[in-house]
Amino acid sequence: MAELRGFVMAAAAGMLVAVFAVVSLAPRGAEAKTTIEPCSGSDSCQALLGYTLYADMKVSEVAALFAADPGALLAANALDFGAPGAAHRILPMGLFVRVPTRCSCADGVRKSVAVRYAARPADTLATVADVVFAGLASADQIRNENGLASTDPDAPLDAGQKLVVPLPCVCFNSSDNNLPAVYLSYVVQVGDTVPAIASSYETTVTDVMNVNAMGSPVAAPGDILAIPLPACASTFPKSASDHGLIVANGTYMLTAGNCVQCSCGPGSLKLSAGLQPRCPAPHQFPALTDPPTTVSHDSTYLPPLSAPGPAEAGGVMPEPGSAGSP
Template identity: 50%
Template sequence: MAPPPPSPSPFPFVVIVFVIVFFSLPLVSLSKSTIEPCSVSDACPALLGYTLYADLKVSEVAALFRADPFALLAANALDFASVPDVPDRILPAGLFLRVPTLCSCADGIRKSLSTRYRTRPADTLASIAADVFGGLASADQIREANGIQDPSAVDVGRTLVVPLPCTCFNSTDNFLPAVYLSYVVRGGDTVPAIAARYSTTVADILACPSMFPRYASDYGMLVANATYAITADQCVQCSCGPGNLNLYCTPASLAVSCPSMQCRNSKLMLGNATIQHTSAGCNVTSCDYGGFVNGTLITKVSFTLSAPHQLPPVFEPPTSVIRESYLAPTPSPIPEAEPGGPVPSRKPSPSVAGTFTLPGVSPSVGPAGSSSEGTSVDRMSYILNLLLFLLLLIFS
């Protein structure tokens, strides 16, 4: 009696299932972000990448993150001085914004804890995390931060602490000043594609450091390249780039009353300069900003050989966004359209919090091992677990 034919190998079946599962599974809804351990109480400036889920006023977006409306506009190089009633200007849904925040050390890791959210009818922790804050935080993170036992029962009108991911890494990258941006990876994004698009694996943005004394209220201020920052009780605006990474500050003219801006022992006012052309170049004498201390502006006269400072361009707050693929070619370092680059309209989709570079800003390579896993990586992990389960079924 002839022996029975050998059973076909189970592996072709497993491979077929593997391929089908890979292309048909829904995206895994998880929230992961770069975690930076810490043990000190200091905070650093950081940025949150946020896409508007609806048409919102500038003041509403700022209130959502407890940020200053003018500081929000300045961080995105949007005109905050000449546009009338700019806090009431409506920004379109789908617009990508950089939100300035302080990155603190809490529970041994870096995170932003300044954001508060007052719940409304029909709110759930899941909808707050995914819809309102665009996946920057997960429902579990909000639940743990507020000691909520039943995530399905959220009291209307309750004020919630919303922990948001951020990193400091000493505010440097490869020994250069940098500010880090938390960016939410969207459905369809992959780690290799994003890394290839921005030539990096983390969102480190070159920045202009300040050299203010520790006792200044704006000590440690960083301004991202090609953007602005507001300081000194809205009396001073500081910019970075595009020609160099030297901080440049001038009067902001936003406050009703401001202290003296004249440099001591000089006729120069803050931001003013005199230029003397010589055979060796330009001798520039300028009045520079040195920090805000007890309601007083610290100013000083400096002498350099550099050319006059070039201000970054500012843009009028947009009324619409241009729809395009997330994986479009990298925009130029100085955007010619809406700051932050055009983004598609927001659609409900699972997302994974990560830290990748900002559209429209030239990146540099960040600390090794600090990249976050994207959606496709999480899906691969799920598939591998399923594959092991199938193998157990086949061989059992």
């Protein structure tokens, strides 16, 4: 990193250090900044990536690019998961979507390292970073993550070459100002201003500056800002599979085999749950009864079978002509 600016922020469970670091996002040395959260341990959190489609793509193709579930992608954008053919719906080039990702601790910082990309003919590190992943990673970051030699970022990659693409994310204890939050990694676009970004995500300029350790409310195209989104947090016990579930405001998540929809807002920050229409409703399940303690002989149960003969019971077959033989 060419420069590091330290900033200490108070979080719900202790002190966290946020760093607004300078990284190279452009192939020809242009610098952009991204927010980095130092970490230790193996915990992870739910985070979102702001992604602008570089071409017309199916929902399933966007999900596959980021190793995400198509249903989770639809849910993160408040799109109907149950609509016929939803996963194969074509999204137009230039559309901005929120992509769910697990934000892990790797190499001492928060990042998502689940994405594996197979290079296509004519791909370069620069086009993979700036076009395919829309500036969410830099050519230098991809090179370093994969231990590649320092080469021209515009040099063609080998077709089929597998690359790990590190993507930016933060957790900050999934809270902002002591309230539940999911963090969105947002790539600043030409014409964006920090006040406009803050307004569009219903937060304040001060909050964006504090989260990203900014000395002034100025961001350049290519900078990656961590934007706190208000969220609903579950109160499930630790023994529950959905313990720690947190859902960004105005979206939903699917659990229990995509049958239960947990929604947040937009009217209030309270988590609500309901069954998906394609899943069995409560009245469709058979009535539950206590285990039987006696044997019933009505038509519900089969009558007892007659006692088996010696051969059926494993006894000796009688000799022909002996007593008991036919």
